[in-house]
Amino acid sequence: EELFEAYGIRYLTASRIAEMGFTANTLLDMKEEELDDMMNSLSHIFRWDLLVGERYGIKAAIRAERRRLLEADDRRHHLHSTDHALLDALSHQGLSEEQVVQHSEKDQLGRAGSGDTAGTSWGAQQQRKKHRHRHHITAMKGAATEEDEEDEEEVEEMRRQREHPFIVTEPGEVARGKKNGLDYLFHLYDQCRDFLLQVQSLAKERGEKCPTKVTNQVFRYAKKAGASYINKPKMRHYVHCYALHCLDEHASNALRKSFKERGENVGAWRQACYHPLVTIAGRRAGWDIDAIFNAHPRLCIWYVPTKLRQLCHAHRHSSASAASSASTSTSAPTAHHLELP
Numbered sequence: 001e002e003l004f005e006a007y008g009i010r011y012l013t014a015s016r017i018a019e020m021g022f023t024a025n026t027l028l029d030m031k032e033e034e035l036d037d038m039m040n041s042l043s044h045i046f047r048w049d050l051l052v053g054e055r056y057g058i059k060a061a062i063r064a065e066r067r068r069l070l071e072a073d074d075r076r077h078h079l080h081s082t083d084h085a086l087l088d089a090l091s092h093q094g095l096s097e098e099q100v101v102q103h104s105e106k107d108q109l110g111r112a113g114s115g116d117t118a119g120t121s122w123g124a125q126q127q128r129k130k131h132r133h134r135h136h137i138t139a140m141k142g143a144a145t146e147e148d149e150e151d152e153e154e155v156e157e158m159r160r161q162r163e164h165p166f167i168v169t170e171p172g173e174v175a176r177g178k179k180n181g182l183d184y185l186f187h188l189y190d191q192c193r194d195f196l197l198q199v200q201s202l203a204k205e206r207g208e209k210c211p212t213k214v215t216n217q218v219f220r221y222a223k224k225a226g227a228s229y230i231n232k233p234k235m236r237h238y239v240h241c242y243a244l245h246c247l248d249e250h251a252s253n254a255l256r257k258s259f260k261e262r263g264e265n266v267g268a269w270r271q272a273c274y275h276p277l278v279t280i281a282g283r284r285a286g287w288d289i290d291a292i293f294n295a296h297p298r299l300c301i302w303y304v305p306t307k308l309r310q311l312c313h314a315h316r317h318s319s320a321s322a323a324s325s326a327s328t329s330t331s332a333p334t335a336h337h338l339e340l341p
Contacts, residue, residue, distance in 0.1 A: 003027070003065060005215070007057035015290060016046050018306055019313050027062055028069075035059060165234070166266045168259045182241075182256060182266075188230055189242045189298075195222045195230075196301055213301050240308050241273045244280075246298050251276050278311050287316040 169181030203210040222230045245252040259269045281289045289312045293299045
C-alpha cells in the first residue's frame with residue numbers, strides 16, 4: 001500500500017496484486033515487460049479493470065522507489081568513504097577534523113590560483129572530481145527526507161530487536177520487570193488513533209491532504225510529540241492481535257488466559273491470533289477481511305496485514321472448491337423414461 005500510496009493506485013488494486021503473490025521487492029526486480037504481463041494477468045484472473053492512470057502509476061511508483069533505494073545506497077557509501085578518509089588523515093597527521101578539511105580546501109584553492117597543473121597529483125584531481133560530482137548530485141536530488149531516514153532507523157531497530165518487548169498477560173494484569181503487558185500493547189493502538197486525529201485536524205487547518213489511515217506521517221508526529229516508543233514496525237507487527245481484541249474481546253481474553261497458564265511467549269500468542277480472525281471473517285463476510293476492517297470504527301484506520309489477507313483468501317478458495325466438489329458428487333444425472341401407451 002505504501003509503495004503505491006501517492007500514485008493514484010486504488011486500494012483494491014493493490015490488494016489484488018498482493019493476493020496474486022507479488023511483494024514490493026518482487027515488483028522492484030521485475031522488467032517492464034514483466035510488469036505488463038502482471039497487469040494483464042490481473043485483468044484476466046480477477047476480471048479487474050485497471051484504469052489507464054493506474055497502469056502508468058504502477059510503473060512510476062516502482063521507478064521512484066528504485067531511485068530512492070539507489071540514493072540511499074549512494075548516501076551510505078559516501079558517508080562510509082568520508083569517515084574512512086577523515087580517520088586516515090587524523091591518524092597520519094595528528095590534526096583535528098576541521099584542520100584537515102581547511103587544509104584540503106586551501107590546498108585546492110592554491111593549486112587552482114597558481115595554474116600549475118603539471119604539479120597537481122592524480123589523487124588530488126580525483127578528489128576534486130568527486131567533490132564536484134557530490135555537489136552536483138546534492139543540487140539535483142536534494143538532501144535525504146525525514147521519512148527515508150526514519151524508515152532506515154525503523155528497519156535497523158527491527159533488526160536489533162532480538163526478542164519481543166511484551167509478555168503474555170491476562171486482562172487487567174500488570175506486567176512485572178522490564179517488559180510490558182498486552183493491555184499496554186492495545187493501549188498503544190488507541191494512542192495512535194488519537195495521534196491520527198491530531199494529524200487530521202492539523203492537515204485540515206493547513207489545507208493539506210488529510211490521511212485516513214495510520215501512515216508514516218502519524219508515526220513522525222508521535223515521535224515529535226515525545227511518544228518515541230510508538231514506531232511502525234512494532235505497531236504493524238501486532239495489528240491482527242489488536243483486531244481480534246476489537247472484534248471478539250471474549251475470545252481474545254480466553255486466548256490470553258490459556259497462553260498465560262501454559263507459560264507460552266508472546267510470539268506463539270501472536271501466531272495463534274490468526275486462526276480466530278479467519279474464522280470471524282468466514283462467518284461474517286465470506287472471508288472478506290478488508291470489509292470487516294473498514295466497517296469497524298477502530299480498525300478502519302489500519303492496513304490489513306498481508307498474511308491475514310492471504311490466509312482468508314486461501315480459506316475462501318478451499319471452501320469454494322470443497323463446495324463445488326460436494327455439489328457435483330451429490331447431484332447424479334437422472335434419466336426420465338416415457339411410457340408409450
